[in-house]
Amino acid sequence: MFSPLDDFLKKDYASGILLIGATLLALFLQNSFFSPLYNGFLHTPVEIKIGALHLAKPLLLWVNDGLMAIFFFLVGLEIKREALEGHLSSKEQIALPAIAATGGVVVPALVFVAFNFGSDFAMKGWAIPTATDIAFALGVLSLLGNRVPVSLKLFLLALAIIDDLAAIIIIALFYTSDLSMISILIASIALIALFIMNKMNVIRKAAFILIGIVLWVSVLKSGVHATLAGVALAFMIPLNSKYKNGKPFSMSKQMEHDLHGWVSFLILPLFAFVNAGVDLRGISIDALFAPVPMGILLGLFIGKQLGVFGFSWIAIKTGMTKLPQNSSWMQLYGVSVITGIGFTMSLFVDTLAYNDTDQFMYTDKLGILLGSLFSAILGYLILRFAKNAEL
Numbered sequence: 001m002f003s004p005l006d007d008f009l010k011k012d013y014a015s016g017i018l019l020i021g022a023t024l025l026a027l028f029l030q031n032s033f034f035s036p037l038y039n040g041f042l043h044t045p046v047e048i049k050i051g052a053l054h055l056a057k058p059l060l061l062w063v064n065d066g067l068m069a070i071f072f073f074l075v076g077l078e079i080k081r082e083a084l085e086g087h088l089s090s091k092e093q094i095a096l097p098a099i100a101a102t103g104g105v106v107v108p109a110l111v112f113v114a115f116n117f118g119s120d121f122a123m124k125g126w127a128i129p130t131a132t133d134i135a136f137a138l139g140v141l142s143l144l145g146n147r148v149p150v151s152l153k154l155f156l157l158a159l160a161i162i163d164d165l166a167a168i169i170i171i172a173l174f175y176t177s178d179l180s181m182i183s184i185l186i187a188s189i190a191l192i193a194l195f196i197m198n199k200m201n202v203i204r205k206a207a208f209i210l211i212g213i214v215l216w217v218s219v220l221k222s223g224v225h226a227t228l229a230g231v232a233l234a235f236m237i238p239l240n241s242k243y244k245n246g247k248p249f250s251m252s253k254q255m256e257h258d259l260h261g262w263v264s265f266l267i268l269p270l271f272a273f274v275n276a277g278v279d280l281r282g283i284s285i286d287a288l289f290a291p292v293p294m295g296i297l298l299g300l301f302i303g304k305q306l307g308v309f310g311f312s313w314i315a316i317k318t319g320m321t322k323l324p325q326n327s328s329w330m331q332l333y334g335v336s337v338i339t340g341i342g343f344t345m346s347l348f349v350d351t352l353a354y355n356d357t358d359q360f361m362y363t364d365k366l367g368i369l370l371g372s373l374f375s376a377i378l379g380y381l382i383l384r385f386a387k388n389a390e391l
Contacts, residue, residue, distance in 0.1 A: 015264035016139025019344065022269040023276040023369070030277035042274055053217070063274050064351055067267045069216055069230040074263050075164045076234025077256040082161055084239055095321040096312060097158035103311025104159065104339055105130040105166050108303030115295035122292050125353040125364065127170045129299025129371065131345030134160035135268060137338050140376050144383050151324035152335050159308070159339065167345055168231050175352040176224050183222035187229070190215040194236035201241050205251060208237060225352060268344055275347045278362040278369065292360050293367035296346070300371030301378075304340035309333050334382035340375030342368055 029038035044059040057065065082088040088097075108129035116122040137156055141148050190211050197207060212233040219229035239252040287293070312332060315321045323332065346368045354364065 015135040015268060016142075018265060018269040019133075019135060019272045022272040026273045026275075026277035027280070030279050031281055035279070038277055042277075055217070055220070060274050063271055064348070065220060065226045066216075068271060068348060069227045070259065071230070071263050071267050071271070072168070072227040073212075073230030073234045074256060074259045075161075075168070076231040077237065077252050077259075079161055079165055079231075080235055080237075080239060080252060081256065082158070088158060088161065092321075094158065094162075096315060096324070097155055097162055099315040099321065100155075100308045100312045100336070100339075101159045101162040101166065103307030103309075104132065104163060104304050105307070107307030107310070108299035111299040111303035112295035115291040115298070119291070121354075121359070122295075125292060125296065125350065127167070127174065128346050128349050128353060128364070128368065129296050129303055129342060130163075130170070131167055131342045131349060132160045132163045132304070132339045133341050133343035133345055133372065134164070135264065136341040136343050136372065136376065140338050140341070140380050141335075141383075143380065148331065148335075148383055149324065149326040152327045152331055155324050155332075156335050156338070163339075164345070167349065168228065171225050171349070171352065172228055175349075179223040180221055183218045184224075186218040187215055187222055187224075190218060191232060191236065194233065198236050198238050201238065203238070203241055203249065203251060205255065208233070208251075271348070272344060275351065276365065276369065278365045280362075280366070282361055283363055283366060287361060287363050288366065290360070290363060293363040296350075296364060296367035297371040297374075300340040300342045300346065300368070301374045302340075304342075304375065305333070305337045308339050309336035312336065328386060330386035331383060334379050334386055336379075337375055337382060338379035340379070341372045343372045346372070 026038070029035065042058065042060045045056065046059055046062050047054070047056040049055075079088075088094045109126050112126050112129055113123070116125070134157070137160060138153070141153055141156065193211050194208065194215070197211075202208070212229070215233055216226055216229040219232075220226040234252075237252045237255060238250070240248065240250055309332065313329075316323050323329070347365065350364055350368060354360070
């Protein structure tokens with residue numbers, strides 16, 4: 001019988017394979033005679049009109065603003081569960097991942113800034129290399145089987161969750177446009193209603209979903225990125241409640257279980273498909289060595305490993321925390337390298353930073369793909385070598 005953690009790791013491993021397939025398909029379509037068909041698909045207009053409410057966006061933005069809100073809803077549910085009763089619920093469990101995640105945000109951002117300081121538009125992308133793609137990262141560890149201690153897998157899982165929380169905060173603080181106070185007021189009323197429902201022990205999912213849709217639309221119209229509505233809704237879903245007959249019931253855990261497959265096998269692969277179509281035909285070597293792609297590539301490949309491992313080393317050597325059980329320094333370094341797999345989250349932040357423009361001729365996205373690829377390969381080889389060295 002699989003534990004919830006085993007099930008989670010298994011699904012993310014399979015999701016990683018789908019993400020690779022979706023990325024390769026997008027690259028093929030964008031760089032072949034299918035390119036007009038692929039781009040036409042991305043920009044297919046989709047409209048919803050209900051009375052005075054009118055939402056009109058190309059399909060690409062429905063994926064990035066709509067379906068990704070469901071992804072962030074799942075992330076919010078995972079963060080809440082882990083913080084209240086999981087691997088982030090005690091100081092001992094959270095100390096090393098939290099310190100490592102801090103380094104994994106600060107150092108990659110500094111690497112990017114070092115390359116792009118002085119260019120206001122380019123500097124909008126400083127957060128792109130700070131992310132870790134949990135599906136890909138855990139997928140790489142799954143390829144190594146029992147060569148990687150469970151303690152390191154839990155370390156990576158906790159670090160990636162904290163990374164996601166950092167990304168949520170960054171998006172809220174730095175990637176907002178002009179604010180609509182009326183929409184923010186409606187969103188606030190929706191949040192208050194959700195909070196009251198939580199405290200009143202409401203157990204009807206439909207009620208939370210209905211008000212959640214109102215929350216999403218109002219946040220979408222407010223100037224704050226719509227995906228944050230998913231996180232806010234997740235935090236309002238009851239973690240523990242009871243049926244009328246007194247039996248224990250967790251709406252949050254049930255929703256998390258029900259959504260995980262849809263997010264892993266549909267939403268994230270679809271997001272990768274519509275965002276990873278880099279047109280390689282117009283990219284020169286000189287363009288790839290420009291400040292933005294190099295800041296992203298080296299931020300992920302060098303900054304991530306230096307930040308995560310460096311901060312972890314300091315924390316362990318100073319006695320603030322301990323090396324994960326049954327693991328070596330080389331294995332910790334290998335996992336630190338793997339955190340440079342930014343992919344999905346990095347692509348998402350890239351769309352926010354540069355408003356999905358072609359200002360850098362796809363080199364920004366290519367920097368994400370290459371930085372993630374190099375991190376995956378090197379991290380895999382280090383962990384394989386580290387295990388062999390201990391035999």
